Amino acid sequence: MSSVLVINCGSSSLKFVLLDPETGEVALKGLAERLGQPGAHVLFKGDESYEFDLQQGAHSEAMQAVLAELEKRDLMTKVRAVGHRVVHGGEHFQGSIIIDDEVLTAIEACSALAPLHNPANLIGIHAARQHLPHLLHVAVFDTAFHQTMPSHAYLYAVPMFLYKEHGVRRYGFHGTSHRYVCQRTAQWLRKPTDEICMISAHLGNGSSACAIVNGKSVDTTMGLTPLEGLVMGTRSGDIDPGILPFLCEVLKTDVQGVNELLNRKSGLLGLSELSNDCRELLEAEAQGHQGAHLALEVFVHRLAKAIAGLMTNLPRIDALVFTGGIGENAPSLRARTLQRLGLFGYRVDTQANALCVGGKEGQITAAGSPLALALGTDEERTIARDTLALC
Ligand code: ADP
Numbered sequence: 001m002s003s004v005l006v007i008n009c010g011s012s013s014l015k016f017v018l019l020d021p022e023t024g025e026v027a028l029k030g031l032a033e034r035l036g037q038p039g040a041h042v043l044f045k046g047d048e049s050y051e052f053d054l055q056q057g058a059h060s061e062a063m064q065a066v067l068a069e070l071e072k073r074d075l076m077t078k079v080r081a082v083g084h085r086v087v088h089g090g091e092h093f094q095g096s097i098i099i100d101d102e103v104l105t106a107i108e109a110c111s112a113l114a115p116l117h118n119p120a121n122l123i124g125i126h127a128a129r130q131h132l133p134h135l136l137h138v139a140v141f142d143t144a145f146h147q148t149m150p151s152h153a154y155l156y157a158v159p160m161f162l163y164k165e166h167g168v169r170r171y172g173f174h175g176t177s178h179r180y181v182c183q184r185t186a187q188w189l190r191k192p193t194d195e196i197c198m199i200s201a202h203l204g205n206g207s208s209a210c211a212i213v214n215g216k217s218v219d220t221t222m223g224l225t226p227l228e229g230l231v232m233g234t235r236s237g238d239i240d241p242g243i244l245p246f247l248c249e250v251l252k253t254d255v256q257g258v259n260e261l262l263n264r265k266s267g268l269l270g271l272s273e274l275s276n277d278c279r280e281l282l283e284a285e286a287q288g289h290q291g292a293h294l295a296l297e298v299f300v301h302r303l304a305k306a307i308a309g310l311m312t313n314l315p316r317i318d319a320l321v322f323t324g325g326i327g328e329n330a331p332s333l334r335a336r337t338l339q340r341l342g343l344f345g346y347r348v349d350t351q352a353n354a355l356c357v358g359g360k361e362g363q364i365t366a367a368g369s370p371l372a373l374a375l376g377t378d379e380e381r382t383i384a385r386d387t388l389a390l391c
Helices: 059-072 100-111 118-131 144-148 160-166 174-189 245-252 254-264 267-272 279-288 291-315 324-329 331-340 352-356 379-391
Strands: 003-009 014-019 024-033 041-045 050-051 079-086 134-139 198-203 207-213 216-220 319-323 373-376
Touching: 003 118, 003 319, 003 379, 014 059, 014 379, 024 059, 041 059, 059 118, 079 379, 100 118, 100 324, 118 134, 134 174, 134 379, 144 174, 144 216, 174 198, 174 207, 174 216, 174 319, 174 379, 198 291, 207 291, 216 291, 245 254, 267 279, 267 291, 279 291, 279 324, 291 331, 319 324, 319 379, 331 352, 331 373
Parallel strands: 003 079, 079 134, 198 319, 319 373
Antiparallel strands: 003 014, 014 024, 024 041, 041 050, 198 207, 207 216
16 A cells, blocks of 8 residues: 555656555556657556557546556555656755645746746646545655755856846756665665765766765756756757857757757767667767767766866765666766776776676775766656655
């Protein structure tokens, strides 16, 4: 009776997992895709994976299909509460919270800051509350962990009225992952979480790094939107803002066009002219593909530079942790990053580093070097834990 249904709802997708936050055991997981478009379907993953088409393709129908499957597998009685991933909590939410009408209004108010994400998250919340009105629903925000950043880290050097009147500041994202990784690091070091000083580098399709002092986020690479910071699969990360008007002029496009270019056609994909997928790029690089090599070199250069910058926030560093699909599975990129941080004393243990792939965690630096670890992240379990804690 202590499982939590975790919902991550996007504009055309709905990911779900039913798991026990104590043990991490997953009873059912899957995703619905192409919602609101032709070809909408839902996929259940597990011992018996299967897919079926949705007639109308609405989020509500997808939710109904998930619940019917839970009923069919006799899992409905296990669902204690529902945890919802919400991307943007603005300055309103410093932690996870039980959803009521007031909370919904506040999440709606944050939609201006995340027009692609928050409205989709809200659709998921409404659909789940409609079908499961008797259960507690909890919102867990990507931004909440970073609300402890001091003003010198979250303010942009732009006129103050932009912050005061329009909320223009750095918010940061991936907070649920950075928080989980900090807790795992504390376990690893056998220290209380609130004594941990570290850098967490979450490297996936989206990537961000975070400086953590005494268990609290004090700086991070993402900003007002998840476009700022590191080089990502299809996102540029940091660029000269002067590029925006320049591109509007030379490409004869508008801000929307440039936004699309920077979010969907840049990053590893744009540089390599091959793929946004890191694994594919590593394979291509090994076969001499110049574009793949260039993209990965820019990726590690910018990552090392960002980590070095984030270190200025720390009184000491207990661990530098790599996580996310790339951070957990690409030893060569971890090594290339650490080599660039040699000035700080980092030395890779090549053998240990090579072993940390596919879920195997551990130390990747040699004796005498500052500590670097490869650790798995688990945002869904963190959402489930937060949810159960509020029950
Ligand atoms: P998301 O941000 O969508 O959650 P993930 O954390 O799953 O993304 O990370 C996806 C990235 O991880 C992709 O670029 C993928 O190529 C990369 N990745 C996964 N496995 C490997 C691997 N064995 N070697 C290199 N990169 C990998």
